[in-house]
Amino acid sequence: MVVKMKIVEMSSKSIINKMKNGFFAMRYLPFRLTANVYRGCTHGCIYCYAACSHYYMRSSPALFSKEIYVKKNAAELFEKELTKHKEAKRKSVIIVGNISDSYQPIEMRYRLTRKLLEICYRQDFPCFIETKSPLILEDVDIIEKLAEKELIGVGMTVTSYDNELTKLVEPFVPRSKIVRSQILQRERILTLKKLSEIGVDTYLHITPYFPHVTDNYIDEIIGDAAEAGVHSVIMAPLEITGFIWSKLKRALAKSRRYSYLIPLYEKIYFVDGRKLGARITTSEMHHYMLEKKVSELCKKYGIGYWAFTNPQFNTAMISGVYKWRYPILLDYWKLARENGELTLREALQFASSFPVDREYLSVLKEYFLNGKLFEGVYGIKKEAKDGEVVYVPA
Ligand code: SF4
Numbered sequence: 001m002v003v004k005m006k007i008v009e010m011s012s013k014s015i016i017n018k019m020k021n022g023f024f025a026m027r028y029l030p031f032r033l034t035a036n037v038y039r040g041c042t043h044g045c046i047y048c049y050a051a052c053s054h055y056y057m058r059s060s061p062a063l064f065s066k067e068i069y070v071k072k073n074a075a076e077l078f079e080k081e082l083t084k085h086k087e088a089k090r091k092s093v094i095i096v097g098n099i100s101d102s103y104q105p106i107e108m109r110y111r112l113t114r115k116l117l118e119i120c121y122r123q124d125f126p127c128f129i130e131t132k133s134p135l136i137l138e139d140v141d142i143i144e145k146l147a148e149k150e151l152i153g154v155g156m157t158v159t160s161y162d163n164e165l166t167k168l169v170e171p172f173v174p175r176s177k178i179v180r181s182q183i184l185q186r187e188r189i190l191t192l193k194k195l196s197e198i199g200v201d202t203y204l205h206i207t208p209y210f211p212h213v214t215d216n217y218i219d220e221i222i223g224d225a226a227e228a229g230v231h232s233v234i235m236a237p238l239e240i241t242g243f244i245w246s247k248l249k250r251a252l253a254k255s256r257r258y259s260y261l262i263p264l265y266e267k268i269y270f271v272d273g274r275k276l277g278a279r280i281t282t283s284e285m286h287h288y289m290l291e292k293k294v295s296e297l298c299k300k301y302g303i304g305y306w307a308f309t310n311p312q313f314n315t316a317m318i319s320g321v322y323k324w325r326y327p328i329l330l331d332y333w334k335l336a337r338e339n340g341e342l343t344l345r346e347a348l349q350f351a352s353s354f355p356v357d358r359e360y361l362s363v364l365k366e367y368f369l370n371g372k373l374f375e376g377v378y379g380i381k382k383e384a385k386d387g388e389v390v391y392v393p394a
Pocket of ligand 1: 050
Protein backbone atom coordinates (compact mmCIF):
# COMPACT_ATOMS: atom_id res chain seq x y z
CA MET A 1 0.00 0.00 0.00
CA VAL A 2 1.34 3.47 -0.88
CA VAL A 3 0.70 6.11 1.76
CA LYS A 4 0.81 9.77 0.77
CA MET A 5 3.23 11.58 2.99
CA LYS A 6 3.83 15.27 3.49
CA ILE A 7 7.27 16.38 4.65
CA VAL A 8 7.52 19.79 6.29
CA GLU A 9 11.04 21.14 6.82
CA MET A 10 11.22 23.58 9.70
CA SER A 11 13.60 25.54 11.84
CA SER A 12 13.13 24.72 15.49
CA LYS A 13 13.78 27.11 18.39
CA SER A 14 15.19 24.39 20.63
CA ILE A 15 15.86 20.66 20.54
CA ILE A 16 16.48 19.46 24.10
CA ASN A 17 13.40 19.05 26.21
CA LYS A 18 13.42 18.51 29.97
CA MET A 19 10.54 16.46 31.35
CA LYS A 20 8.85 17.43 34.60
CA ASN A 21 9.35 15.50 37.84
CA GLY A 22 5.71 14.40 37.99
CA PHE A 23 4.26 11.26 39.59
CA PHE A 24 4.90 8.99 36.59
CA ALA A 25 8.43 10.30 36.02
CA MET A 26 9.39 10.08 39.69
CA ARG A 27 8.35 6.45 39.94
CA TYR A 28 9.13 4.99 36.54
CA LEU A 29 11.24 7.21 34.26
CA PRO A 30 15.02 6.84 34.45
CA PHE A 31 15.59 9.86 32.18
CA ARG A 32 14.44 13.46 31.90
CA LEU A 33 16.11 14.76 28.73
CA THR A 34 14.70 14.09 25.29
CA ALA A 35 15.55 15.25 21.77
CA ASN A 36 13.30 14.63 18.78
CA VAL A 37 14.61 15.51 15.35
CA TYR A 38 11.31 14.55 13.69
CA ARG A 39 7.72 15.12 14.66
CA GLY A 40 5.36 12.50 13.34
CA CYS A 41 6.30 8.92 12.57
CA THR A 42 5.65 6.92 9.42
CA HIS A 43 5.62 3.53 11.17
CA GLY A 44 1.90 4.04 11.71
CA CYS A 45 1.56 1.99 14.91
CA ILE A 46 -2.09 1.76 15.78
CA TYR A 47 -1.41 1.97 19.51
CA CYS A 48 0.88 5.02 19.25
CA TYR A 49 0.76 7.10 22.44
CA ALA A 50 2.73 9.91 20.79
CA ALA A 51 0.22 10.75 18.05
CA CYS A 52 -1.38 13.42 20.26
CA SER A 53 1.89 15.36 20.15
CA HIS A 54 0.77 16.54 16.69
CA TYR A 55 -1.52 19.00 18.47
CA TYR A 56 1.66 20.99 19.24
CA MET A 57 2.11 21.44 15.50
CA ARG A 58 -1.50 22.67 15.26
CA SER A 59 -2.16 19.46 13.40
CA SER A 60 -4.22 16.35 14.10
CA PRO A 61 -3.19 13.00 15.68
CA ALA A 62 -4.86 11.39 12.66
CA LEU A 63 -2.06 12.89 10.51
CA PHE A 64 0.77 11.72 12.76
CA SER A 65 1.98 9.07 10.31
CA LYS A 66 1.36 11.13 7.16
CA GLU A 67 2.75 14.54 8.01
CA ILE A 68 6.36 14.54 9.14
CA TYR A 69 8.05 17.66 10.47
CA VAL A 70 11.83 17.72 10.04
CA LYS A 71 13.87 19.97 12.34
CA LYS A 72 16.56 20.86 9.84
CA ASN A 73 18.63 22.83 12.35
CA ALA A 74 18.50 19.99 14.93
CA ALA A 75 22.25 19.27 14.91
CA GLU A 76 23.34 22.92 15.35
CA LEU A 77 20.87 23.37 18.19
CA PHE A 78 21.87 20.10 19.83
CA GLU A 79 25.58 20.96 19.77
CA LYS A 80 24.89 24.35 21.34
CA GLU A 81 22.32 23.20 23.91
CA LEU A 82 24.36 20.26 25.15
CA THR A 83 26.99 22.68 26.40
CA LYS A 84 24.55 25.32 27.70
CA HIS A 85 21.53 23.46 29.06
CA LYS A 86 21.73 23.33 32.87
CA GLU A 87 20.41 19.78 32.91
CA ALA A 88 22.76 18.75 30.13
CA LYS A 89 25.75 19.91 32.17
CA ARG A 90 24.93 17.15 34.65
CA LYS A 91 25.10 14.68 31.74
CA SER A 92 21.94 12.79 32.59
CA VAL A 93 21.18 10.33 29.79
CA ILE A 94 19.25 11.79 26.85
CA ILE A 95 16.67 9.85 24.83
CA VAL A 96 17.09 10.53 21.14
CA GLY A 97 13.54 10.12 19.84
CA ASN A 98 10.78 9.47 22.37
CA ILE A 99 7.78 10.83 20.44
CA SER A 100 8.87 9.59 17.03
CA ASP A 101 11.13 6.82 15.79
CA SER A 102 14.56 8.28 15.08
CA TYR A 103 15.16 5.61 12.41
CA GLN A 104 12.03 5.98 10.35
CA PRO A 105 12.95 5.83 6.62
CA ILE A 106 13.19 9.62 6.27
CA GLU A 107 16.32 9.48 8.43
CA MET A 108 18.20 7.97 5.48
CA ARG A 109 17.59 11.25 3.63
CA TYR A 110 18.28 13.78 6.42
CA ARG A 111 20.74 11.89 8.69
CA LEU A 112 19.81 14.08 11.66
CA THR A 113 19.82 11.20 14.16
CA ARG A 114 23.29 10.26 13.03
CA LYS A 115 24.49 13.84 13.50
CA LEU A 116 23.14 13.85 17.06
CA LEU A 117 24.95 10.60 17.83
CA GLU A 118 28.18 12.06 16.44
CA ILE A 119 27.77 15.07 18.74
CA CYS A 120 27.12 12.78 21.74
CA TYR A 121 30.35 11.00 20.89
CA ARG A 122 32.36 14.22 20.57
CA GLN A 123 30.93 15.63 23.79
CA ASP A 124 31.04 12.34 25.75
CA PHE A 125 27.31 12.57 26.32
CA PRO A 126 25.26 9.45 27.28
CA CYS A 127 22.30 8.70 25.02
CA PHE A 128 19.62 6.12 24.51
CA ILE A 129 17.71 5.16 21.35
CA GLU A 130 14.37 3.41 21.26
CA THR A 131 13.37 2.14 17.85
CA LYS A 132 11.54 -0.54 15.91
CA SER A 133 13.59 0.04 12.82
CA PRO A 134 16.48 -2.07 11.52
CA LEU A 135 17.80 1.10 9.82
CA ILE A 136 19.67 1.70 13.06
CA LEU A 137 22.27 -0.74 11.69
CA GLU A 138 23.21 1.89 9.08
CA ASP A 139 24.89 3.76 11.94
CA VAL A 140 26.64 0.81 13.49
CA ASP A 141 30.05 2.52 13.15
CA ILE A 142 29.22 5.51 15.35
CA ILE A 143 27.15 3.34 17.71
CA GLU A 144 30.13 1.05 18.22
CA LYS A 145 32.32 4.04 19.07
CA LEU A 146 29.77 5.26 21.60
CA ALA A 147 29.47 1.76 23.07
CA GLU A 148 33.23 1.61 23.63
CA LYS A 149 32.79 4.56 26.00
CA GLU A 150 29.57 3.07 27.52
CA LEU A 151 27.67 6.06 26.20
CA ILE A 152 24.79 4.35 24.41
CA GLY A 153 21.89 2.01 25.07
CA VAL A 154 19.45 0.74 22.44
CA GLY A 155 15.96 -0.57 23.08
CA MET A 156 13.81 -2.27 20.44
CA THR A 157 10.16 -3.21 20.67
CA VAL A 158 8.74 -6.66 19.98
CA THR A 159 5.05 -7.25 20.59
CA SER A 160 4.45 -10.66 18.97
CA TYR A 161 5.79 -13.10 16.40
CA ASP A 162 2.58 -13.12 14.41
CA ASN A 163 2.97 -11.47 11.00
CA GLU A 164 -0.74 -10.85 10.58
CA LEU A 165 -0.96 -8.95 13.84
CA THR A 166 2.26 -7.08 13.06
CA LYS A 167 0.82 -5.88 9.75
CA LEU A 168 -2.38 -4.83 11.51
CA VAL A 169 -0.82 -2.88 14.35
CA GLU A 170 2.57 -1.70 13.03
CA PRO A 171 1.91 -1.57 9.30
CA PHE A 172 4.84 0.48 8.00
CA VAL A 173 7.87 -0.44 10.10
CA PRO A 174 10.62 -1.04 7.50
CA ARG A 175 12.14 -4.47 6.94
CA SER A 176 15.80 -5.18 7.38
CA LYS A 177 18.23 -5.60 4.50
CA ILE A 178 20.85 -6.99 6.83
CA VAL A 179 19.06 -9.48 9.09
CA ARG A 180 16.15 -11.33 7.50
CA SER A 181 13.61 -13.62 9.09
CA GLN A 182 10.31 -15.13 8.00
CA ILE A 183 8.95 -13.70 11.22
CA LEU A 184 8.82 -9.93 10.82
CA GLN A 185 9.45 -8.91 14.40
CA ARG A 186 12.23 -11.44 14.90
CA GLU A 187 14.32 -9.15 12.68
CA ARG A 188 14.33 -6.70 15.59
CA ILE A 189 15.83 -9.28 17.91
CA LEU A 190 18.43 -10.10 15.28
CA THR A 191 19.17 -6.38 15.06
CA LEU A 192 19.68 -6.28 18.83
CA LYS A 193 21.96 -9.29 18.48
CA LYS A 194 24.19 -7.39 16.02
CA LEU A 195 24.32 -4.47 18.45
CA SER A 196 24.98 -6.65 21.50
CA GLU A 197 27.86 -8.28 19.63
CA ILE A 198 29.64 -4.93 19.33
CA GLY A 199 29.17 -4.18 23.03
CA VAL A 200 26.01 -2.08 23.02
CA ASP A 201 23.80 -2.22 26.12
CA THR A 202 20.56 -3.58 24.60
CA TYR A 203 16.98 -3.77 25.88
CA LEU A 204 13.90 -5.56 24.68
CA HIS A 205 10.69 -3.60 25.09
CA ILE A 206 7.60 -5.77 25.15
CA THR A 207 5.51 -2.65 25.00
CA PRO A 208 2.69 -2.95 24.42
CA TYR A 209 1.96 -6.47 25.57
CA PHE A 210 -1.25 -7.46 23.75
CA PRO A 211 -3.42 -9.55 26.11
CA HIS A 212 -4.37 -12.92 24.54
CA VAL A 213 -1.84 -12.50 21.70
CA THR A 214 1.59 -11.76 23.13
CA ASP A 215 0.89 -14.64 25.58
CA ASN A 216 1.36 -17.09 22.70
CA TYR A 217 4.86 -15.83 21.80
CA ILE A 218 6.31 -14.49 25.02
CA ASP A 219 8.35 -17.58 25.91
CA GLU A 220 9.98 -17.70 22.47
CA ILE A 221 10.57 -13.95 22.32
CA ILE A 222 12.35 -13.83 25.69
CA GLY A 223 14.33 -16.98 24.85
CA ASP A 224 15.47 -15.42 21.56
CA ALA A 225 16.37 -12.16 23.27
CA ALA A 226 18.51 -13.97 25.85
CA GLU A 227 20.29 -15.87 23.09
CA ALA A 228 20.88 -12.59 21.25
CA GLY A 229 22.74 -11.22 24.28
CA VAL A 230 20.07 -8.65 25.16
CA HIS A 231 20.72 -7.12 28.57
CA SER A 232 17.18 -6.87 29.91
CA VAL A 233 13.46 -6.80 29.25
CA ILE A 234 10.91 -4.04 29.87
CA MET A 235 7.21 -4.86 29.66
CA ALA A 236 3.96 -2.88 29.85
CA PRO A 237 0.49 -4.04 28.85
CA LEU A 238 -1.35 -2.22 26.07
CA GLU A 239 -2.91 1.02 27.28
CA ILE A 240 -5.72 2.60 25.36
CA THR A 241 -7.38 5.95 24.83
CA GLY A 242 -10.59 6.62 22.91
CA PHE A 243 -8.51 7.51 19.83
CA ILE A 244 -6.40 4.33 20.03
CA TRP A 245 -9.41 2.11 20.68
CA SER A 246 -11.33 3.45 17.67
CA LYS A 247 -8.38 2.63 15.36
CA LEU A 248 -7.63 -0.72 16.97
CA LYS A 249 -11.25 -1.83 16.91
CA ARG A 250 -11.56 -0.93 13.22
CA ALA A 251 -8.38 -2.87 12.39
CA LEU A 252 -9.39 -5.93 14.43
CA ALA A 253 -12.87 -5.95 12.90
CA LYS A 254 -11.28 -6.36 9.45
CA SER A 255 -9.28 -9.39 10.55
CA ARG A 256 -10.95 -12.81 10.45
CA ARG A 257 -8.33 -14.13 12.79
CA TYR A 258 -8.34 -11.34 15.38
CA SER A 259 -11.88 -9.91 15.46
CA TYR A 260 -12.57 -12.14 18.50
CA LEU A 261 -10.35 -9.80 20.51
CA ILE A 262 -12.90 -6.95 20.35
CA PRO A 263 -15.31 -8.26 23.05
CA LEU A 264 -12.39 -9.59 25.09
CA TYR A 265 -10.64 -6.20 25.10
CA GLU A 266 -13.91 -4.42 25.85
CA LYS A 267 -14.15 -6.51 29.00
CA ILE A 268 -10.46 -6.29 29.96
CA TYR A 269 -10.29 -2.51 29.50
CA PHE A 270 -13.76 -1.01 29.86
CA VAL A 271 -15.20 -3.39 32.48
CA ASP A 272 -12.23 -4.69 34.50
CA GLY A 273 -9.58 -2.10 33.62
CA ARG A 274 -8.52 1.06 35.43
CA LYS A 275 -7.63 4.64 34.52
CA LEU A 276 -4.00 5.65 34.33
CA GLY A 277 -4.00 9.39 33.66
CA ALA A 278 -5.68 9.86 30.29
CA ARG A 279 -5.32 6.16 29.40
CA ILE A 280 -7.05 2.94 30.40
CA THR A 281 -4.94 -0.04 31.33
CA THR A 282 -5.62 -3.56 32.56
CA SER A 283 -6.54 -4.29 36.18
CA GLU A 284 -3.91 -4.33 38.91
CA MET A 285 -4.29 -8.11 39.18
CA HIS A 286 -3.81 -8.58 35.44
CA HIS A 287 -0.69 -6.41 35.51
CA TYR A 288 0.63 -8.28 38.54
CA MET A 289 0.15 -11.66 36.86
CA LEU A 290 1.85 -10.42 33.69
CA GLU A 291 4.85 -9.06 35.59
CA LYS A 292 5.12 -12.35 37.47
CA LYS A 293 5.00 -14.37 34.25
CA VAL A 294 7.54 -12.22 32.40
CA SER A 295 9.84 -12.20 35.42
CA GLU A 296 9.74 -16.02 35.66
CA LEU A 297 10.53 -16.36 31.97
CA CYS A 298 13.41 -13.92 32.29
CA LYS A 299 14.78 -15.99 35.16
CA LYS A 300 14.38 -19.16 33.10
CA TYR A 301 16.46 -17.70 30.26
CA GLY A 302 18.92 -15.75 32.44
CA ILE A 303 18.04 -12.26 31.25
CA GLY A 304 17.27 -9.21 33.42
CA TYR A 305 13.74 -7.88 33.92
CA TRP A 306 12.89 -4.31 34.88
CA ALA A 307 9.74 -4.73 36.97
CA PHE A 308 8.54 -1.17 37.30
CA THR A 309 5.22 -1.67 39.06
CA ASN A 310 5.88 -4.76 41.19
CA PRO A 311 9.53 -4.35 42.20
CA GLN A 312 9.66 -7.78 43.85
CA PHE A 313 9.83 -9.26 40.34
CA ASN A 314 12.86 -7.25 39.28
CA THR A 315 15.95 -9.14 38.12
CA ALA A 316 17.65 -6.40 36.10
CA MET A 317 21.00 -4.93 37.09
CA ILE A 318 21.85 -1.33 36.34
CA SER A 319 24.64 -1.16 33.82
CA GLY A 320 26.25 0.76 30.98
CA VAL A 321 24.60 3.99 29.98
CA TYR A 322 22.07 3.74 32.82
CA LYS A 323 24.74 4.90 35.20
CA TRP A 324 23.69 8.38 34.06
CA ARG A 325 20.02 7.95 34.81
CA TYR A 326 17.53 9.33 37.32
CA PRO A 327 16.67 6.95 40.18
CA ILE A 328 13.23 5.31 40.14
CA LEU A 329 10.85 3.61 42.57
CA LEU A 330 12.64 0.31 42.04
CA ASP A 331 15.88 1.79 43.45
CA TYR A 332 14.28 3.03 46.66
CA TRP A 333 12.45 -0.26 47.14
CA LYS A 334 15.74 -2.16 46.82
CA LEU A 335 17.52 0.24 49.13
CA ALA A 336 14.86 -0.17 51.83
CA ARG A 337 15.09 -3.95 51.59
CA GLU A 338 18.87 -4.00 51.65
CA ASN A 339 19.12 -1.60 54.63
CA GLY A 340 16.11 -2.94 56.54
CA GLU A 341 14.52 0.55 56.36
CA LEU A 342 14.70 3.77 54.40
CA THR A 343 14.86 7.24 55.92
CA LEU A 344 14.41 10.51 54.07
CA ARG A 345 18.06 11.40 54.60
CA GLU A 346 19.17 8.10 53.05
CA ALA A 347 16.82 8.53 50.10
CA LEU A 348 18.08 12.06 49.41
CA GLN A 349 21.70 11.01 49.82
CA PHE A 350 21.18 8.11 47.40
CA ALA A 351 19.44 10.37 44.85
CA SER A 352 22.27 12.89 45.04
CA SER A 353 24.71 10.29 43.72
CA PHE A 354 22.82 10.49 40.38
CA PRO A 355 22.77 13.44 37.96
CA VAL A 356 19.44 14.74 39.30
CA ASP A 357 18.33 18.37 39.51
CA ARG A 358 17.39 20.31 42.66
CA GLU A 359 13.71 20.16 41.82
CA TYR A 360 13.92 16.35 41.77
CA LEU A 361 15.20 16.33 45.35
CA SER A 362 12.41 18.55 46.56
CA VAL A 363 9.72 16.45 44.80
CA LEU A 364 11.35 13.30 46.23
CA LYS A 365 11.10 14.81 49.72
CA GLU A 366 7.43 15.63 49.16
CA TYR A 367 6.58 12.15 47.78
CA PHE A 368 8.56 10.47 50.53
CA LEU A 369 6.72 12.31 53.29
CA ASN A 370 3.22 12.12 51.82
CA GLY A 371 3.53 8.41 50.90
CA LYS A 372 3.15 8.83 47.12
CA LEU A 373 6.56 7.32 46.40
CA PHE A 374 5.52 3.83 47.48
CA GLU A 375 1.75 4.17 47.12
CA GLY A 376 0.23 0.75 46.30
CA VAL A 377 3.65 -0.95 46.20
CA TYR A 378 4.05 -4.49 47.48
CA GLY A 379 6.30 -5.36 50.41
CA ILE A 380 6.90 -1.99 52.03
CA LYS A 381 5.09 0.05 54.66
CA LYS A 382 5.29 3.59 55.98
CA GLU A 383 6.00 4.00 59.70
CA ALA A 384 6.82 6.76 62.14
CA LYS A 385 10.11 6.35 64.04
CA ASP A 386 11.28 8.98 66.52
CA GLY A 387 8.87 11.43 64.90
CA GLU A 388 10.25 10.76 61.40
CA VAL A 389 8.78 8.95 58.40
CA VAL A 390 10.59 5.69 57.53
CA TYR A 391 9.77 2.92 55.10
CA VAL A 392 10.18 -0.63 56.32
CA PRO A 393 10.02 -3.87 54.31
CA ALA A 394 6.75 -5.63 55.18
S1 SF4 B 1 7.31 3.81 16.34
FE1 SF4 B 1 6.63 4.83 18.19
S2 SF4 B 1 6.30 6.96 17.59
FE2 SF4 B 1 6.36 5.73 15.73
S3 SF4 B 1 4.24 5.27 15.29
FE3 SF4 B 1 5.10 3.55 16.43
S4 SF4 B 1 4.61 3.98 18.57
FE4 SF4 B 1 4.34 5.91 17.42
